[in-house]
Amino acid sequence: MLFEALTLGLGYNASLVTLGAAALGMAAGVTGTFLYLRKRALVSDAISHATLPGIAAAFMLAVALGGDGRGLPVLLLGSAVSAALGLLAVQWLASRTRLTEDAAIGAVLSVFFGFGVVLLTVIQTLSTGRQAGLEDFLLGATAGMLRSEALLIAVGGLVTLAIVVVLRRPMLMTAFDPSHASAMGVNLTRTDIAMMGLVMAVTVVGLKIVGLILIVALLIIPPVAARFWSDRADRVVLLAGVVGGVAGWVGAAFSATAADLPTGPMIVLAAFALFCLSFLLAPGRGLMAAALRAASFRTRVHLRQGLLAIANDQPIYETLTLRLLARRGLALPDGVPTEAGRAAAARARLDEERWAIVRADPSLELAAARYDGLTPLEDVLTVDQISEIDARRPAPEALA
Amino acid sequence: MNGAEFVSLSLPPIVIGVLVAVTCALPGNFLLLRRQALIGDAISHVVLPGIVVGFLLTGAVATWPMLLGASVAAIAAVVLIEAIRRLGQIEAGAAMGVVFTTLFAGGVLLLEQSDTSSVHLDVEHALYGNLESLIWLEATGWSSLADPAALAGLPPELFRIAGAAGLVALLLAVFWRPLKIATFDENYAAALGLPVTAISLGLVIVSAIAAVAAFDAVGSIIVIAMFICPPATARLLTDRLGAQVAWSVALAAIAAVAGFVLAGYGPLWLGGSDAVSAAGMIATVSGVLLGLAALVGPHRRPLAAQP
Incomplete structure (x- = not known):
């Protein structure tokens, strides 16, 4: 069973989810490395929690316009908008007030999430039973996923990965040494925006698989694990992609073998297992x-x-x-x-x-x-x- | 709503909400100034595996084993974060991210694996809590506040959070000076002979106690909000620590009361019929207060930009 799952033998949907999770993991690992090297790993926590009100608002808007409200593209679009608002709020609090970035992150993630919970309860009262599925975005749920949704996630993961590959050079230079990158003609503002855009893309694509609470793990754990193996930024990026990809693949495959193995936690635990291996065994920095x-x-x-x-x-x-x-x-x-x-x-x-x-x-x-x-x-x-x-x-x- | 209904349905959750908000905001002030604001976030995530393990070991939704499990998980998480940060030379934020997501994932997995369908234990409950359900059925009116028989029927969460609030306030009052010195200048504190490591660990443990007690009553999302938002708002209003702590307590109480009232009655005013999540609304109100302070607070400017 596990072997079939690992080799994509468990049906079309499960295979799409596994592929999508692997692509997502790679994209997340690589993107997360840039965040990690910029020492802003936890910004992704604020971004991911900030998606909740957007999901709920998109659902309510779609229902108000006479739609079904549960279409994944609409919900993902809504989540991206509110994630962007959350990110802007973090930037604004950290740069325009005396609050430090960690305080801004904590404030934004708790307030946006709290507001999202309020909207969720509004949805519950507006149309009883029809909110089914929105809670799935908290922890991800791949069981019973529609084929179109699985396809959207697989394509989304691959597109994100492709963008990461295209943009890796300026992002790597910026993460490694911002002033040097600036001198070499890299536009720092634009690179930062691209980096945060990628974090948002990873978050949004990962909502349905990993869930908004745990998606941050895919952005943080692979880079931290990869960092043990090398002091060279380009190798850390590559390794983090591999760690994330393996975690996504193995976690999704494990989860497909039994009903009580939720996908998101399995992927996170797979990533953590790789982290432990690196922490213990890596030459040089390992224990x-x-x-x-x-x-x-x-x-x-x-x-x-x-x-x-x-x-x-x-x-x-x-x-x-x-x-x-x-x-x-x-x-x-x-x-x-x-x-x-x-x-x-x-x-x-x-x-x-x-x-x-x-x-x-x-x-x-x-x-x-x-x-x-x-x-x-x-x-x-x-x-x-x-x-x-x-x-x-x-x-x-x-x-x- | 008459007095009897208010006393039995709204007073206990409001009082509990205020106590939760204040209990979290007090240590939150120091966490904020020490740039450890996200410790509250991490602790409230790892509470979940703690209560699940507490439940699995005892097989019942008993309060004390679950609270004990949550406390152990919180302290274990802090130790793990420190170990990864020091032994692996990993930046604190990333070490925190590794630990709390993993423990949370483990908690969710355990929850799915174990048969908890018969009991009231699920992830949503852990996140939003259920402040509205903490009602006082024995109350018949304001006079019940003086009636020992009716008082015995108060929700037990009220006594636990009141105890935690008292403990946290007492500890802060007793250790105010060393905590203040160690927060502003750790090297100076160390030179004075203060045990800075113990102070730092003690603060984290007090935060864990506050988080666990608050979580027991209202779920984690409000805990994170109250650890950070009221102190951050107060930080934009004043430059003095004493004033900041006082402001944060006042703001936390305002957010709790206003949030509960808005959640309970706001939808009615807007023509709806049902209440919305009080925990979510309290977090939202605290965020609105922070937003206002960030726009017009007298001490909002970045430190470098001050004249």
Whole structure:
């Protein structure tokens, strides 16, 4: 069942939804990266919550004009209008008053959402039962979706993705370094508007699949996950698209296999699983890599201190040091050095003595700055420089 | 509407609404000034999985396990956000976005998976709450306010939110000075020897208590609105912290009363027959107040633009 769902074997509608979710996820991941790099990730939260009054108002308007009110294009159009109003309100509050952007975001999302709830209750009283479906936009609902709706979402997701691909270069430059982008002839205002327009497009297309409360997850989690893997902006953008696309595909497929697996939460949880993998396993910024780095650093410190203690004929009490020395055959478990241990200890002491000369000499200041008690001098200076330093040592002695 | 109807149908929800608004607005002032306004947003989202887990563990819609679950979820969310922010070197807003959406998604999934159809527990309820249903059937008129037997029939939410409001107000009063110093200049506070990390965590925990207690009565949307809108409005009206907190309390109360009245009677005035969502209307009124302050408030200008 799951295999069929993943390979688009569960019927035309389910396949369209899966494809649409994957396209939406990719578009959201890429768009979200620009937001994330601009440190404005949560603006999308305000935009998505601000769609609710637009959906309700569009429904009421369509009913007042004699229509059915439940046509997806009309509702999506309404949601886009009120999302734009919400975005303008955030911009206006943040730039024209002393309120910070996070306060503006919180105010706009709660007030617009609250007003949307008011309109929803108005709809309930106006035409009992006919509001059916509007609540679905809160959490998304793909079960029982009309074919035309599934098609609209798949096409919408693909178009959004295409626009992202076309606009990626100026947006990437702006996100990475606005002043540089401006100097290179990128129109910052227009790029920002395009970026926010894309966020709105992702939100609107995602309303029916993921729902307005959780769509923000698709814009935030993929970039954060992708950021662990690379420090290069262009790769983060690409990876975020992949993470978002995979999350959309897998989440939608899982959700198609059973009735009690809602699509939106499944997609979000799939994205979060990818985030966890990145958080733990990514080389460089991942937790595991950091733990390994810390462990190897600790090992180096203990070995070095242990060898210096041996060289100075001092007893070693630290059990971890003893264990590390014993494991490498440099000492017996009780701390008595082996032949190899004595040789290594003498080399460590020689290194320290050379370092002492380097650090005392102002002309070697640059090299001395790299002293951390661990780095062998051979890694810093050339063989010739070292022999010149050895010549300065007061009483050169042979290696033990 | 006569006095008896007012006392039994409107007074309890109005009082609860005001208490909720004030309980959330008080810590909201400090969250706003510390640029943590969205913590309230995050907390009120993660309350959902908390109550669902509380429900699943006990198998009943009992108040205390669910409130406990919500508190645990709120604190767990804050810890998770901090962990992701520090260990992953992720910007605070994005870390928050990762955590609260995931926990909310988990809550929705759990809700769908478990058999909650027989009990009153659904996402819409969690979002909008049901302020209008908190009525006082035992009341027969204003005289019931002095009648112990009738008072015992007050909605239990009233006592819980009153307790939470008292606790929050007391904590703010006791820790006013350290909180104020740590809010305006954390480095100075640290230099004075104040435990700034503990203060910051304490503020978040107090906010969580306020959010959970308020959520119990009215649902999350009003909680977010009250955490942010009244303090933000007050911020545009004054430059002094004491005045700002006082203004925010007054504005929160005004929004609660006006919102409830508009929701209950507004449709009647407009010729309709049924009330609209009070929680939504309270949030809307608080937004209108904020909009007015942003247009004409005496201290609305950005700080750099001030003479």
